[in-house]
Amino acid sequence: MKSVRRRRSPSDSVPFRPPIRGESMDVLAALERKPSLNLFPIENRLSPRASAALATDAVNRYPYSETPVAVYGDVTGLAEVYAYCEDLAKRFFGARHAGVQFLSGLHTMHTVLTALTPPGGRVLVLAPEDGGHYATVTICRGFGYEVEFLPFDRRTLEIDYAVLAARLSRRPADVIYLDASSILRFIDARALRLAAPDALICLDASHILGLLPVAPQTLVLDGGFDSISGSTHKTFPGPQKGLLVTDSDVVAEKVAARMPFTASSSHSASVGSLAISLEELLPHRTAYAHQVIANARALAGLLAERGFDVAGGAFGHTDTHQVWVHFPEGNTPHEWGRLLTRANIRSTSVVLPSSAAPGLRLGTQELTRWGMTETDMAPVADLLERLLLRGDDAETVAKEVVELARAFPGVAFV
Template identity: 40%
Template sequence: MYAVEAEDASAGTFLHLTANESWASETARRIGGLRVGDRYVVGPGDDLGVEDFAGFTFSGYPAASSLLASATRAAKDMLGAAEVSLAPLSGVHAMTCALLSLTEPGDHVVCVHPGTGGHFATAGILRRSGRHPVFVRYQHESLSIDASQLAEAVCSSGARCVYLDVSSTIRSHDLASIRSAVGPDTRLIYDASHVLGLIMGGRFQHPLSEGADVISANTHKTLPGPQKGLLAFRDQDLADRANDVIDNALISSTHSGSTLALAVTLLEMEEFGSEYAEQVIANSNALGASLSELGLDVRTTPDGAFSENHQVHLFCDRFGTPSEVASRLHRARISGNVDTAIGPRAYLRIGTQELTRRGMAEPEMSTIAAMLNFALRPAGGDLGHDVSAFVAQHTGSAFSFSASNLPARLRSNARRPESG
């Protein structure tokens, strides 16, 4: 136990630049750690405080149930969804729930090849459940999925479902072209695990209005919540069909503590999401520009932007093998992922979502670029103390109900939740 606590303290001295982790607020973590998280929160209960649920009788939790209802309403509003489920336990569980509830054994499902940025688990889930994956490639030159190739894959396989599961990307999908190409009857599921917070903040694309039927996502990347999952449905009938399968076959406990922490995070996004998402994207482009000015090679979109979301792709092949680069960064107390999913070159898949949640803005991106430039070079020397000192200046949670370090222009708008 003490070793884990010490390890946690040590990890807190690292600069975390991974694109697949988050920084939950103190409020969310506190609510998620309450004893009510050990209970089944299935409803507010009747006048006697009793809740009957699916043949079981539970104690009612009116305050917790009200919090969950408010968060679900907020998620529906932010995503433009007819229905939202906070029940999935993770992103892969949400993926499993979506695929198994909306397809049948024997169906073909089109997804993105994992060697070009698709999720590693999608094909395995499909095969193990009697479905058949059909792969399309994410084009690293255009950073897009070719809609005509996608349509051909749907037509040639007879697939009734497309799962857009690109995990390594710096731009949005052309969903209108994809929907037009595959036709109105093909189920289109959009994996928003990486960009969910930016969608909710209104600073990225809007999948459900652009052609997607379902959003499937985890909740701990740009949505800075606990490790949970979420499903959002454009159509109520589709939601009812999916939830009938999910509720009766794929989920029992929804893990109350994590769900309550997610509820707090969703309400924080409703309050601060627009400014947060705007700052994430601004930070990505500021970091990309600073790295480029230092002579480092950074991926850009066809329009010349360094990013449309939280990811910045810094090519690192000139500095050694992926393991050498990762080890060099670790010695400098920098946590980063080396990726090879898009194109022939290895790159650092940097995420700015945690940096933003910790209150960092454009000036700090310049500092981080200089640290990376120093740390990547074989003769860079010892940077660990400087990195830890920098991290120690940013320990709060901006854009949250527990914010103590909002950027100055937003401090007057920061509000704490009402008591109770």
């Protein structure tokens, strides 16, 4: 879908200047969108309707609910919005149950782990250097769980299912919580289930949630994952929220029973925004996911051609939205990271599983949401080459970044 151009606002031409300490601050101006090239793999662009939902009266309201001893008497029908959002999530992912009360991916992680793991239970997770979320180990140990890392093959960038099966045959685990934050390859749900037939297997799909409709080896709720959950603002282009889907009656009941004790408010306006995002993307979910992946592969190939050290060359560099670029020898995460920021390019420098060392972790989901296709990755690669390899002036590159960003002001796949 072609983007619709909009009129320039004052914030497009007047850069935001942080206030000097002691000055007042125009907070609304600070919150306005600034033209930039977003290569964060952890953000996306809301549609106008989904964004508008966040500014409604529902932002401060609770839905109607009853307990044996209480009634919360909402009169605006918010409970119906929650139910509609859950129905859309079930349709989107082909699941029997859905929960949309979670506040974020991390909140979902807390809720799922405490709902499904017995006291003192044994949990297997990905090590941070293998792509696991930075917080999972600390959270698990804080709850008193025994934590072990999943075996990971750094050559193929996949879980070593054979080694996992051998380990679990000697000592079973209660829960496998698969929390991949840095991920180039989709998880094989059936191979994982064969390796761990007796464990509860929970996928934290925060990064790949919007790509699951084209990942049949991963979107498996019957004979694969007991639950799939995660944040809804990365490859899925919704608000900052969390959701969970499952085919298991037991998992659905346990998570629902735990939910009131991890959050008293589910942020009704965000539930409405999530419902709109699901509704709008539902007819386009496979086209969008295919385009995100195609753009990532195109960008990775172009960067490799220009002299960047791009991970995953043996399998086409990436199967997801992420592109990993290794730093030159002696470079620190801050050198390129700060340079990219000065040039109005949003990016992340993290430890990459391909090297177990810091590198650039880029994503194409928001560029795709803008309406970009494979041919649009060439100017993106050119800007990165000029800035990081040829040493062009950051301020000069920043002006061209703004020009490119302004050419894509709308939202595609709605």
